[in-house]
Amino acid sequence: MEMIEPVDISRPSLMLVDGMAVLFRAYYATAYGGSIRRMKDGTPTNAVYGYMRYFWDAVETFKPTHIACCWDLGSKTFRSEQFTDYKANRAECPEDLVPQFQMMKDVMDAFGIPNISVEGYEADDCIGTLSRLYREEYDVMVLTGDHDMLQLVHDHTKVIIMKKGHGNYAVYTPEYLQEERQILPDQVIDIKGLMGDTSDNYPGVRGIGEKTAYKLVQQYGSIEGILGNMEELAKGVRTKIEADLDMLHLSRKLATIDCDAPLACDIESCFFDPDRNQVSTLMEKLEMTSVVRLVGM
Template sequence: MTSKRIVLLVDGMALLFRAYYASSYSGYIKRTSAGLPTNAVHGFVKYMMDAVKRFRPTHVVCCWDMGSTTFRTEQYADYKGNRESPPDDLIPQFDLVKEVVDSFGVPNVGIRGYEADDCIGTLARHYAEEEAHVFVLTGDHDLLQVVSERVHVVIMKKGASNYAVYDEAALLEERGLTPRQIIELKGLTGDTSDNYPGVKGIGEKTALKLLAEYGDIDGILANLDSLTASVRKKIEASLDMLHLSRDLATIRCDTPVSCPIDDCVWAPDLLRLRAKFEELEFKGLAQQIG
């Protein structure tokens, strides 16, 4: 039955960076005997396998960023301009992790000009329309905007097997927001990690109050005369950036990316997987394969 199809959409970079920093903070980097760094890939595999065990998907896809230049950097040159270059030990693991994902029989999906979030949003909507149930595995709260009746967003928290799982009810209960209002909030407050400002002087507390009262940015702009003079002045001074920030925050769910559901069935070839783990000297993981 189609209702039993469960798709796990993995935010590849979110897991890889998380795995790198979780395992390198002590200064020790896991390497093969030839000197190839593998700590991030090893951690990534453990994260993915744990999520598969927890959410029991029938299908798995891994989505990736494909370079730093996207339609967002064309809209706003400083977008993510505050990001540091990745550590030298992580760089060779970008290609390596995709080899390992491929060894699981899991498709690696990405498209130049868009971010992994856009691929995730597009595929999540597509699979939900096919009546599959979707879990998005990430550490990125921006993806909460793709939550829907059939799409849950799984935020990884500190510690192994520690997840916050959001559906529409959980998002409303915890944040007081609908998925759409996640975008509106970012339009008002900006995003320091993605390096766009929103409305200068408007913090999250004020933004949440405005959204609770007026619903969205269009509702706020339609009621400028009802706002305090201070808030109205800040918004009027940043109108262009308000609209741009909202657009930058919006995950595109109509990107030209596809991965037919029949191409992402979770059915790893255990011999192939074990061979890859042995090649990378992941002895413990190879033994788990049996």
């Protein structure tokens, strides 16, 4: 794990929270043992409670001045139009988690944190768009568990990958990405194009795994570099790429975060200055007074 660097107080900072990733992580971390936290009326709240523990630890660790939370809408996206099997392998959302999506957005509202989503786009695209929009004036921090986000790493964009356990992070800067994986942020997309993504259900080039994908991109720089030097490749690798050229290009397209999603987000609305009464009132309603104590309100 990379050392967490001191916060640069000379520049304001914007934390972009991958709401879906954090909420799913919180749900499964707490539901694993079979004991689901519920309100007196039976409404499940385990994911919301777990989310707040993860979220508040990140706030205290990285001390953002501004925060926004990005969400998927669960509807069809431009990627599912390009490839009908995109994410088709995903299991149904657990029944106990369904009511907690809106509940979590209500909690973010109570903290004065904007909930951002766009029809036809994923949370990743919202995060990518906001990071590109504000990275010249703000130190952007992306809080997620999704390694696809590493393509957003930039001199003023850190990608904070949540690892197992509370308070355990890998903080990716361009230097750390180079040190750990010997690649540049843009090359994350080329690697995904080659190896595909089983969780998002697109295949890449059949027969090329992670190890070969990294080796090829490190050696030739990009998919274009690989295709321009096909005669140098081992016959087996060359044959696989030639057989799956269309899927290679489509997979790279599917892996690319769209940083031009049509969204509006006033940065002033992201300034993090929660109202104690709003937070306390909602947490009491959700029977989570321990969260009020956790956040020191």
